Amino acid sequence: MTDEFGKEQAIRKLAPGKLVIASHNKGKVREIADLLAPYGMDVISAGELDLPEPEETGTTFIANAELKALTAADLSGLPALADDSGLVVEALNGDPGIFSARWAGPDKDFGLAMQKVWDALGEKGPDAGRDAHFICALALAWPDGHVEAFEGRVDGTLVWPPRGDKGFGYDPIFQPIGHDISFAEMEPEAKHAMSHRADAFKKLVAASF
Ligand code: IMP
Numbered sequence: 001m002t003d004e005f006g007k008e009q010a011i012r013k014l015a016p017g018k019l020v021i022a023s024h025n026k027g028k029v030r031e032i033a034d035l036l037a038p039y040g041m042d043v044i045s046a047g048e049l050d051l052p053e054p055e056e057t058g059t060t061f062i063a064n065a066e067l068k069a070l071t072a073a074d075l076s077g078l079p080a081l082a083d084d085s086g087l088v089v090e091a092l093n094g095d096p097g098i099f100s101a102r103w104a105g106p107d108k109d110f111g112l113a114m115q116k117v118w119d120a121l122g123e124k125g126p127d128a129g130r131d132a133h134f135i136c137a138l139a140l141a142w143p144d145g146h147v148e149a150f151e152g153r154v155d156g157t158l159v160w161p162p163r164g165d166k167g168f169g170y171d172p173i174f175q176p177i178g179h180d181i182s183f184a185e186m187e188p189e190a191k192h193a194m195s196h197r198a199d200a201f202k203k204l205v206a207a208s209f
Pocket of ligand 1: 083085087183
């Protein structure tokens, strides 16, 4: 297949069989296993295989997802899927971005992380816009070093104070466009249907199966 510039686009299909999820987060692995079950994928986690977690040294979501997927594929000898996601605030030049998890500190305190976002926005002055989006990058890698990446996005506005107790991370301060409730006030099914993760998975499924 070629793109609009005539450049070869390598879209490799994923054959049914074993797939490593390059994550040690059990919740994430379960969610991905459920999403991929209809495509005949037999999912194993990097945790179950005792694979080390590489340091996320990339400067983009895609670079970090690719790094994690390539490491897991290389070490396991199996195709591997990794994700990297975060909140991007336009007025903060993209922060917290790839550092979204790190802004919560070693105690993973997202109350603190949300406060940091709000304080940083306050420092930009009263005219700073509240536009923000979530990004999810998914990378699929094979043991021969081939890798493909897919990026999903959902746009919204930051709200303050935080609202709702569903979801996780920055959900209480993110209100998706076209809605008047935050991600943390939504039923999980409603969030999952419109999220950056759903968008990235749609692209992966369309290209890879
Ligand atoms: P990682 O992709 O597991 O490295 O985590 C990225 C971080 O981005 C998470 O710890 C959350 O802080 C944030 N994040 C990613 N997706 C969401 C979401 O759907 N809601 C709220 N926060 C999110």
